[in-house]
Amino acid sequence: MNLNILKKQTQNPELTNALGNPSAYSEDFFSVDSSDIQPRLASTPDDRQYLAGGFLPQGIAGLLTGQGAVGKTTLTMQLGAAVATGTEFLGQPCQKGSVLMYLSEDDNCEISHRLHRIQQSLDGQVRSDLVKNLKIFPSPLIHLPMFDYDPAAGGPSATQHFGNLWAAAQKIKDLRLIVIDSYTRINNLDEVNHANASYVALSLEMLARDTGATVLMIHHPPKHGSSETRGSSALLNALRWTASLGYRKKGASGTGGLTLSVAKHNYGPTVSYQLQRQDNGLLSTSKPEPEESEQERNERVIAEVCRFIEESADKEKGVTFSQLRPHAGLNKQFQIAQEKLKALLSEACKQGKLILEDKHYKLPSERVQSVPKPKATVRSYVSI
Template sequence: MEAAQWSGLAQEDGPEAVRATIRSGLTAGLQEPEHPQDRPDYRPAPRGPTIIQPAPARESQFYSAASLKGKPVPPRQWLVHGLVPQKTVTLFSGDGGTGKSLLALQLAVAVAAQTAWIGKTANTGRVIFLTAEDDDDELHRRLDDILRAEHRDYGDLSGLTLRSLAGEDALLAVETQIALMQSALFEELDKRAAEEAPALIVIDTLADVYPANENDRAKVRQFVGILRGLAIKRKCAVLMLGHPSLTGLNSGTGTSGSTAWNNSVRSRLYLARISDNGFEPDPDARVLSTKKANYGRTGDEINLKWEAGVFVAEAQPTGLDALAAGAKGERVFLKLLDTLTAQGRYVSASPGPTYAPTQFASHPEAEGCTKRALKSAMDALFGRGEIVIASHGSGAKARSHIARKGADHGQE
């Protein structure tokens, strides 16, 4: 009643009306209490023994390194030597429209049909190709081009299993407040892999199958861990396609979102167009580079060209031809260095507006040398000490530039 008087209800409705409301509420509460144990007829159910769910068993165990004595050292397993290792995840990135989905499908055909892949030998076996990018009609068109280029038939693809998820939910994991969990689709993929025992699983593309923020390092590592667990369990290579971030695209590193993507995978390939300052002399040309290789060397490049619907590896100069190409690049580099220096136009060894390979490649007297070839020439000339870093200007206006060794460098 004190609360009713304080709030003004007693004055508005009268004391008797307030008392009636209170009695009605108490009666209803006794008849239907909020907590069942408050009811007069409540009888608790007999409690059985407490069941403790055991923690899931782990396959990994601690062991002594000394126990390895006398055991044969297992050889490194590759799907494609130096590029795609077995039993782990390879991230294959490239900007949209560069052709990574096509190149990945060419790899799938090479593994299933026992053919070469861009001039490289690929181990044979079954393949599961899961794509959320291309529909069934596009897969059919691309396969037809690949088979024609390889002089093969659809009968050679009995070991290639396709599934298009275009327009469907393609998430391989679901996000919870604690961790990422395998999705129903992942369970389907794992079950299929258990039945087929593939040598390769291709997942296209990362943006469609990953559920969380690409910059969340913990979630990224968890997701790559899920895929690596699949690779280890099914003894196959997992090739995951992705797009680079804007930074990765501009820098040429091909990185995507968090650095955890690069750090978590064991191998990373990058497919890029060949351009100089935004100019693309050949729109059909690509370069496939090894950006990370925990089990091999990084920096290797394969020049590719799109022909009749597929990518083919371009022949690289070897022996005397390679030496001649290198000598030409160095000669042109030194010639243009002398020309620009005589004009008072300094060039730099660091990427930027005055970057020497960029400046020289666009010069009318470049003799067809590309920025890539001129960079190789610059590195070789620095390695032999024929060119050095000098400086010009003084104080706050001091700048560095490339100069021939022994030339008048001004202030050094």
């Protein structure tokens, strides 16, 4: 693992010393004295700082995933605008400060169109703050990988391009947010390799610690329509905050109905936001809703399956799992993975909610009326 670029760029004295002499740092870090909890209990803990209300913490590295053209870049530009102007994002107040975005997939023309739409949605009094505090690098003329394999070190390494971005961030005063779009464009390493993913996560965390900014990386799923994140799970496991943006149901792309789900939040509850794409392409949102509990999800899925059987061509005969399988998936009708659906159907049969005969799932003679999944009412949309 090559840490030369990280050593060169950091201006944090403690981080500089740790990177300069890992052995000495490790010996001191793992000393018995440093494990004493008394100092932590001697005073009131500091409140955790948030970039956007209780939604996104300040000074951490996070990941936003979603399929292509779903609106990830637009959403993060709206977040950047909210931070730059000190206005609200998803109904949450933002800490005002500078923002640096590297939008490696979008040229100047597209970025300009989005900036004009965002500026027009803002109150005139804060538009000057947008110009002052929001900094954007567009798609470069050539490929500038930030992470690559280093033959000399025999492992992953941050390149000078990452060092140049880091250096630019250090020159910006009161930097609150760094957005890198996207992981695929700036990474030359094998995404499936856990060591590579861990190295990238470590590099993003060091960037966050050195600058004090929240570092948000945008990433794509392995294939169009999938809700899973491409590559090694080490990237998800190492980062403290992850969210995904996707269509509410299969085929809903024409309606603009989207859901932003915070799947991992180490310092607070996970939430989801129902988003609506406006005529100008920007995304608006209602108040966040808590994620449904496992029991609520199970009840909803069984109700959906029962209704599916009721509406099938031969409900007396029932349906096979092969008929149910195409509707399984986090972004599909049942909104549950295939493996979990199969286990849930087995449990429903044990409880008498369903009957399995000759590989066909049937409703019991005295079936319980299935009910649709409750949907949150979006009372108002607030554009930022």
